[in-house]
Amino acid sequence: MVRAIADMIVIGQMLPGEKLDEVSLAARFEVSRTPVREALRELGAMGLVDRQPNRSAIVATVTETYLHSMFEAMAELEAICARLSAERMTVDERRTLELAHKASMKLVHTGAEEDYAAHNIEFHTRLYRGAHNDHVFEMVTQTRARLAPFRRAQFRLPGRLAKSYEEHGRIVIAIMRADGTAAAQAAYSHVELVSDASAVFAATREPSARGT
Amino acid sequence: MVRAIADMIVIGQMLPGEKLDEVSLAARFEVSRTPVREALRELGAMGLVDRQPNRSAIVATVTETYLHSMFEAMAELEAICARLSAERMTVDERRTLELAHKASMKLVHTGAEEDYAAHNIEFHTRLYRGAHNDHVFEMVTQTRARLAPFRRAQFRLPGRLAKSYEEHGRIVIAIMRADGTAAAQAAYSHVELVSDASAVFAATREPSARGT
DNA sequence: GTTCCGGGGAATGCATGCAATTTCATCCTG
DNA sequence: CAGGATGAAATTGCATGCATTCCCCGGAAC
Numbered sequence: 001m002v003r004a005i006a007d008m009i010v011i012g013q014m015l016p017g018e019k020l021d022e023v024s025l026a027a028r029f030e031v032s033r034t035p036v037r038e039a040l041r042e043l044g045a046m047g048l049v050d051r052q053p054n055r056s057a058i059v060a061t062v063t064e065t066y067l068h069s070m071f072e073a074m075a076e077l078e079a080i081c082a083r084l085s086a087e088r089m090t091v092d093e094r095r096t097l098e099l100a101h102k103a104s105m106k107l108v109h110t111g112a113e114e115d116y117a118a119h120n121i122e123f124h125t126r127l128y129r130g131a132h133n134d135h136v137f138e139m140v141t142q143t144r145a146r147l148a149p150f151r152r153a154q155f156r157l158p159g160r161l162a163k164s165y166e167e168h169g170r171i172v173i174a175i176m177r178a179d180g181t182a183a184a185q186a187a188y189s190h191v192e193l194v195s196d197a198s199a200v201f202a203a204t205r206e207p208s209a210r211g212t
Numbered sequence: 213m214v215r216a217i218a219d220m221i222v223i224g225q226m227l228p229g230e231k232l233d234e235v236s237l238a239a240r241f242e243v244s245r246t247p248v249r250e251a252l253r254e255l256g257a258m259g260l261v262d263r264q265p266n267r268s269a270i271v272a273t274v275t276e277t278y279l280h281s282m283f284e285a286m287a288e289l290e291a292i293c294a295r296l297s298a299e300r301m302t303v304d305e306r307r308t309l310e311l312a313h314k315a316s317m318k319l320v321h322t323g324a325e326e327d328y329a330a331h332n333i334e335f336h337t338r339l340y341r342g343a344h345n346d347h348v349f350e351m352v353t354q355t356r357a358r359l360a361p362f363r364r365a366q367f368r369l370p371g372r373l374a375k376s377y378e379e380h381g382r383i384v385i386a387i388m389r390a391d392g393t394a395a396a397q398a399a400y401s402h403v404e405l406v407s408d409a410s411a412v413f414a415a416t417r418e419p420s421a422r423g424t
Numbered sequence: 425g426t427t428c429c430g431g432g433g434a435a436t437g438c439a440t441g442c443a444a445t446t447t448c449a450t451c452c453t454g
Numbered sequence: 455c456a457g458g459a460t461g462a463a464a465t466t467g468c469a470t471g472c473a474t475t476c477c478c479c480g481g482a483a484c
Contacts, residue, residue: 041250069346069348070347073351076348134281136285
């Protein structure tokens with residue numbers, strides 16, 4: 001169930017700042033309020049929703065500063081994954097990555113934004129797995145989920161597909177060469193560009209007071 | 213309350229694998245089971261406790277592989293913080309860091325393990341803050357908390373205090389020079405050594421099935 | 425002696441009910 | 455007409471109760 005709510009947020013069915021009413025959610029999932037409350041608490045710990053005492057949980061809202069820090073962190077994490085992938089991927093993993101990348105070329109040509117977005121997620125997930133570090137995988141996955149509500153429609157911008165494909169290519173080449181440094185650099189700048197390309201709408205109000 | 217339970221785990225009052233009974237905790241905090249359940253859920257999301265359906269929550273237990281991945285991730289994160297600190301710390305932050313470091317020298321001489329451990333935490337926290345990236349700060353703080361139950365008594369080993377002090381010194385020097393690369397390297401190897409020095413006891417069973 | 429089976433106790437999962445706080449609308453006042 | 459106060463509805467926080475599941479221990483069979 002937390003998965004279901006999380007997806008609703010990540011997919012964008014719920015926009016940052018929107019209220020998550022306990023009774024509505026309880027009705028929607030046909031359960032009592034108790035499990036809903038627990039799910040919201042969990043989502044709060046994951047950073048996907050903001051909670052304040054005696055106030056409705058809302059889809060996490062984030063200051064521009066914090067959003068920037070997440071993008072920067074994402075770039076660092078992707079760089080780590082790329083570097084470790086370059087050093088550690090098995091031959092099978094490398095081959096699969098390269099094949100998937102090459103196969104995505106025709107999605108670029110046909111301009112299939114939806115399909116390319118799916119491929120993109122898979123591509124990056126491969127990178128995260130290739131690092132062979134479960135904790136890094138968790139962190140990067142969770143960061144991506146928290147970033148998702150803010151990078152909607154990144155492939156709508158003209159030419160972005162081709163650019164993304166080219167950048168992926170650079171990462172793949174570095175990984176095939178087992179060149180960790182180059183892979184890290186390529187991955188870092190890739191995310192940086194995504195961050196620029198994103199329709200970044202930061203919360204004007206309600207600076208989600210995070211900080212463990 | 214989640215803070216209280218989390219502290220009990222991090223401080224080491226509860227050992228990995230130990231059961232967290234809902235009714236006992238409810239009695240201990242003089243509340244009903246409901247808030248306890250929610251707290252446990254939150255701790256589960258934070259990775260400090262493992263939960264399985266219809267089974268007691270237990271203090272997070274971790275496979276040796278996963279523990280290793282956390283130490284490696286910690287090294288990477290500390291390296292990032294050190295590099296960013298070298299690039300971004302204000303003059304005030306740099307000065308305070310250096311002063312605190314130098315002041316810790318006498319703790320090394322007197323062999324005050326407890327006090328040095330406190331200083332150590334503060335020193336690293338300064339590094340995390342100096343990176344001026346809130347999300348990285350969150351990640352590194354949470355990782356440290358999850359690692360804490362497994363690195364108990366790292367300063368008991370003879371000579372570890374002096375070694376730690378020396379390594380801190382290398383980091384400080386690099387930061388004062390604004391040499392991000394050197395700071396990152398120093399921080400990385402520092403954590404690596406801590407990982408070796410730690411009394412690493414991995415869970416034999418119950419491979420905490422994490423993975424977002 | 426070991427292994428399999430079953431029952432009692434205990435603990436979790438969830439629903440419901442009540443108190444406390446918030447929120448919104450209406451009304452009053454300047 | 456604008457702004458603030460007041461009261462009621464709605465919503466959250468927590469306690470309690472019951473159904474379900476699991477765990478543990480004793481006993482019997484091999």
